[in-house]
Amino acid sequence: MEIFADIWNIVFIRPMVNSLILLYILLGSSFGLSIISFTVFIRMIMFPLSIRQTKQMKAMSLIQPKIKAIQEKYKDDRQKISQETMNIYRQQGINPVGCLGPLVIQMPIFIGLYQSLYITLPSNPENLTQLYDSIYGFIPLINQAIPIDGKFLWLNLETIVGSADNYTKIFLPLLVGASTFFMQKTTATPAMDDRQKSTNRMMLWFMPILLGYFTLSFPSGLALYWLISNVIGTFIQLIITGKIQNLFNLNSKLIDENTNLDNEIEENKNIQEEDQNESDRNNGKNNRRSNRHRTSRTKRKQRRSRN
Amino acid sequence: MKFFKKIFVFTFISLIAISCTADRFQGSGWSSPFVHNDNVYVATIDGELISINIENASENWRAVSLDDDDKKFVAKAIYSKPFIFDNKVFIGTSAGKILGFNQQTGLDEVSLQDIEEKVLLSEENFGPMIVGNIVSKDKKIFIPASNGELLVFEYNELEMFEPVCSYNAQKAIWNTPLIDDKNEQIIFGSMDGYLYSVDDKCNLNWKYDTKSSIVGSPILEDGKIYFGTLNRKFYSMNASDGKLLWEFDDSKGWFWASPLISSDIVYAPNLDGGIYALRKNTGQIKWKYETKNPIVSSPVIMDNFLIFVTKNGDLQVIHKDTKRKLGSCNIDKKVYSAIEVHQDSIFIQVSDGSVRAYKIKKNGNPDELWRKPFFTRENDDRNNEDWDPSC
Numbered sequence: 001m002e003i004f005a006d007i008w009n010i011v012f013i014r015p016m017v018n019s020l021i022l023l024y025i026l027l028g029s030s031f032g033l034s035i036i037s038f039t040v041f042i043r044m045i046m047f048p049l050s051i052r053q054t055k056q057m058k059a060m061s062l063i064q065p066k067i068k069a070i071q072e073k074y075k076d077d078r079q080k081i082s083q084e085t086m087n088i089y090r091q092q093g094i095n096p097v098g099c100l101g102p103l104v105i106q107m108p109i110f111i112g113l114y115q116s117l118y119i120t121l122p123s124n125p126e127n128l129t130q131l132y133d134s135i136y137g138f139i140p141l142i143n144q145a146i147p148i149d150g151k152f153l154w155l156n157l158e159t160i161v162g163s164a165d166n167y168t169k170i171f172l173p174l175l176v177g178a179s180t181f182f183m184q185k186t187t188a189t190p191a192m193d194d195r196q197k198s199t200n201r202m203m204l205w206f207m208p209i210l211l212g213y214f215t216l217s218f219p220s221g222l223a224l225y226w227l228i229s230n231v232i233g234t235f236i237q238l239i240i241t242g243k244i245q246n247l248f249n250l251n252s253k254l255i256d257e258n259t260n261l262d263n264e265i266e267e268n269k270n271i272q273e274e275d276q277n278e279s280d281r282n283n284g285k286n287n288r289r290s291n292r293h294r295t296s297r298t299k300r301k302q303r304r305s306r307n
Numbered sequence: 308m309k310f311f312k313k314i315f316v317f318t319f320i321s322l323i324a325i326s327c328t329a330d331r332f333q334g335s336g337w338s339s340p341f342v343h344n345d346n347v348y349v350a351t352i353d354g355e356l357i358s359i360n361i362e363n364a365s366e367n368w369r370a371v372s373l374d375d376d377d378k379k380f381v382a383k384a385i386y387s388k389p390f391i392f393d394n395k396v397f398i399g400t401s402a403g404k405i406l407g408f409n410q411q412t413g414l415d416e417v418s419l420q421d422i423e424e425k426v427l428l429s430e431e432n433f434g435p436m437i438v439g440n441i442v443s444k445d446k447k448i449f450i451p452a453s454n455g456e457l458l459v460f461e462y463n464e465l466e467m468f469e470p471v472c473s474y475n476a477q478k479a480i481w482n483t484p485l486i487d488d489k490n491e492q493i494i495f496g497s498m499d500g501y502l503y504s505v506d507d508k509c510n511l512n513w514k515y516d517t518k519s520s521i522v523g524s525p526i527l528e529d530g531k532i533y534f535g536t537l538n539r540k541f542y543s544m545n546a547s548d549g550k551l552l553w554e555f556d557d558s559k560g561w562f563w564a565s566p567l568i569s570s571d572i573v574y575a576p577n578l579d580g581g582i583y584a585l586r587k588n589t590g591q592i593k594w595k596y597e598t599k600n601p602i603v604s605s606p607v608i609m610d611n612f613l614i615f616v617t618k619n620g621d622l623q624v625i626h627k628d629t630k631r632k633l634g635s636c637n638i639d640k641k642v643y644s645a646i647e648v649h650q651d652s653i654f655i656q657v658s659d660g661s662v663r664a665y666k667i668k669k670n671g672n673p674d675e676l677w678r679k680p681f682f683t684r685e686n687d688d689r690n691n692e693d694w695d696p697s698c
Binding site: 123126132133137140143 | 401436539559560578603
């Protein structure tokens with residue numbers, strides 16, 4: 001276990017801690033600016049991953065009606081369900097755990113940053129000795145910069161939010177909660193059934209409240225990190241989904257692609273509804289009409305792929 | 308390729324699991340034990356003050372410093388060493404309070420209502436954290452606070468502390484103020500990089516800019532001050548005017564723990580794992596004793612023995628002149644607390660939640676006298692009183 005902890009420290013914690021301190025020195029001894037610029041930098045690095053994650057999630061949503069239909073069709077044969085589901089994944093070029101991949105890669109970065117902030121802003125002597133273990137002591141500037149001045153705007157970045165002044169105690173958790181809410185709102189994928197809808201709704205409210213509450217026991221610096229990270233995350237999400245296309249004409253190809261994905265989801269829903277209605281009407285007996293329907297659906301698909 | 312992909316994913320998940328579960332920020336036993344009238348007083352990471360009988364290690368009483376509401380948001384650990392004033396034993400807490408308890412209370416449990424003295428460093432409920440030790444002179448106490456203030460309180464006729472004055476440094480004061488009786492001044496270092504000298508009315512006499520944080524407490528001998536900083540330098544200067552006499556800059560790590568002086572040598576422990584023996588008049592190095600672990604705990608000198616303990620719990624006794632290793636004991640737990648000496652024994656608070664007493668034998672070998680675990684939390688295996696002496 002110790003070797004993993006050492007790897008973790010060498011690969012993530014030490015570079016992050018030293019980057020934060022160097023940024024602090026470069027940005028006129030403002031740790032608030034150091035946190036903000038570092039968060040922006042990390043978010044920018046992960047921008048391609050965020051795009052990939054969004055695309056994967058949308059693609060998953062897109063094929064949900066088909067999977068649901070398979071589950072209905074073969075409800076007594078689990079093996080067949082998984083076989084057919086895998087076929088769909090293969091046909092659509094989707095890796096079922098693909099949307100988790102970017103998340104898995106982002107996780108250690110965020111956890112590392114979280115820990116680095118704790119280490120870089122030591123609130124007690126133990127943490128300061130831990131900082132000694134994490135810095136590149138051969139850089140004289142870093143030794144001189146310690147301890148980091150945690151004052152930023154009205155905040156004292158190393159102070160636990162819950163024990164800060166009333167203004168901070170009230171507004172910082174609210175800001176973190178609100179930004180998490182908007183982040184959740186922009187990243188939520190369209191629900192395909194009632195169960196998913198209710199889960200989405202629950203997460204939309206549960207996460208902001210939970211994080212807002214947790215903020216009370218974070219140092220203000222971490223709360224600032226969450227806040228900035230959420231704001232940037234929301235902004236990136238809005239770019240990817242094309243919702244601020246008119247304001248920011250960035251990456252139009254990407255926007256088009258994603259807009260098409262949205263349309264596709266909508267269209268797929270309609271197809272499913274049509275299928276359901278027709279099968280109800282004909283009870284699956286009229287092969288000729290069914291074939292015609294299949295033809296029209298194929299045509300529609302071809303039209304889509306041309307687009 | 309698939310195999311490597313799996314290995315990659317597995318490694319990532321392992322790293323995440325470790326980083327999530329690693330107990331990185333647990334408080335540790337920092338406060339040095341304090342021996343007075345056959346009792347050892349120890350302030351704990353749980354915010355308790357415990358009185359222990361020095362002979363048989365039995366617990367006399369324990370007192371709490373925080374109520375349940377405070378515990379939610381305030382670091383509980385007590386860093387400052389307990390001290391005696393007016394027959395009461397005092398502690399400075401992380402919540403910025405100074406609490407005084409009757410030494411002889413005899414109660415098993417002392418609650419907040421039993422506090423005989425209470426000094427608040429702030430009008431708010433939570434004041435600045437106190438890390439350095441509080442020192443007293445005549446009827447005054449000098450409190451180093453983490454908000455950068457050196458606060459002076461005086462014991463009045465009503466037997467209560469009242470504020471006299473305060474001096475504001477720019478950053479936290481984590482070291483113990485030094486009282487210079489000859490020059491009637493108080494000397495302390497701050498994280499802002501300055502070593503300050505003020506009188507007991509908090510007027511500044513002089514200050515010296517080291518351009519780096521000062522954590523270790525300065526010491527005084529023959530009108531000269533000795534102290535180290537986090538930029539790996541060690542200084543000597545005149546106590547009367549703060550004029551620099553010499554500086555030593557050939558270390559590899561931070562000077563954290565307090566130095567010591569014996570004869571013409573200053574012993575300066577360092578986080579690079581070394582103890583630097585410097586000639587006190589010139590700053591030239593006489594020798595360096597190397598260990599593999601940082602030395603956070605302040606060492607002591609007993610006869611010809613220099614006794615110190617590394618962060619990973621390696622207690623060592625070396626000859627102060629020849630640096631020959633005379634004895635050692637593997638505590639095998641982290642140690643941050645300074646060593647307290649009483650007669651031929653030393654007392655250390657260990658981060659596993661215990662106080663340990665060692666007798667230093669004539670040949671320099673430490674002999675564990677007793678070990679007192681003081682955690683009371685349920686299911687805490689550190690509460691197990693069965694133990695084998697580590698030496």
